[in-house]
Amino acid sequence: MPHPPLPLQPPEPSRAFPLAGATNFRDLGGYVGHGGRAVKWRRLFRSDHLAGLTPEDQAVLAELGVARAVDFRGKAESAAYAYALPGVAYHPLHIEPTVVQRALELQRTGRQLTAQDAVGLMQDTYRGFVRDNAPRFAGLFRLLLASDAPTVFHCTAGKDRTGFAAALILLTLGVPRDVVMHDYLLTNTLYQRPPGMGSHAPEEVLRVLWRVQEEFLDAALHMVDNDFGGLQAYLVDVLGFDAAAQKELAGRYLQAA
Template sequence: MLEGASNFRDLGGYRNRHGRRVRSGRVFRSDHLARLTESDRQRLADLGITHSLDFRGTHESAATPYALDGVTRVALSIEPTVVARMQALVSQGIVPTADDTVELMRQTYRDFVNHNAPVFGRFLTHLLEQPSPQVFHCTAGKDRTGFAAVLLLSALEVPPAIIEQDYLLTNRLYRRDPQAEGLTPVHVREVLWQVQPAFLQAALHEVEQRHGGMTAYLHGPVGLGPGQLLEIRRQLLQD
């Protein structure tokens, strides 16, 4: 849908467990927006997008900054901890196996749940406070963005199987950055550049076992009040 960004898509169109459809044209997800073409910028303007919600860490944002006319960028920084963990292993002379890398990703998703809930709370609150089309993203639009999408669709009562389906679309839509080709072994990149059900299940297990389920998690660590949860459904679900 965009030339200079991949993994861009509308979260609208899914039906929730009551048969109500998520509104189209309101919330979009993407990878980073620093390489958009002029036609891409016009496309975002045509969609009416007013805010970009950026989950990238401080260094990532500084390395690939962007500014879009008519779009306010909101920093919701979550540092890419899997990179730091990978570097720590390499500094010890350890080359992670594919299984090691999967477990690093699973731990990253557990951290999303247990350490980054307030950031995701600000994300959901911003959608409530700015009822206009918005796009949210990180660098690849797959992990931080993917979990944010999971929380939003869960708040809208979309069935888990459909939520996982949207999550896994990244494997079809994300275009890998050729500049990162030589930075890690091939078997590590094959894990890092994709999403797996195991990553998502690690997060959902934490939500269930440590926080009492998704509704309790949204009300507790994420910080949405009952009225806010009802309001986000009112705004983003068709009648």
């Protein structure tokens, strides 16, 4: 007797969405967290900025049910490329960009910026997320706890401020660090640098500034481990996110066992 065919596994939903006006828009669903439970699809999205979305792009977001947009861009960035999406509540959590200013300061001293300088600047930026911008990331966590309405969070390129936020969320949900790093590095496959951006710097420097490297996120996570006693202590002592809140977040964003 032939064996009956095995039931086909349903295909996983799309992770990345090739929008015309945003190249780095993607879903955090499907990664396996605490207790073998996967992150729910179509709840948490990360992206580059949304000011360039076409009407067709906006229709895709509406179809996905996106109800909230969290904008990590600095005040001047968000003012220069403002947007309003029908039916989407807008939540600014400003994190001022520091890399460009610090690069300009170095150049004003007469120094030609190198790729290694740029890596150091990016690592310092990520340490600043952990230390100086914790209130903004705490604000994101409070929003996610208040409701599990589908949410997109973004900055300008969707790679650094957004990348650290995505890593924090996934790690809190129990996703292993190597998987979190894999998601973080997807930016290098997806994100397309706007033409003419930062054209005054050498191309080797731009390649560092407009992409992501393991060393960037590692700088932040090492600081969480070494300066704050690890993720649990950071969540509780710095973000004000205790065990009960973490359990509630898992209940909202992980599939039932």
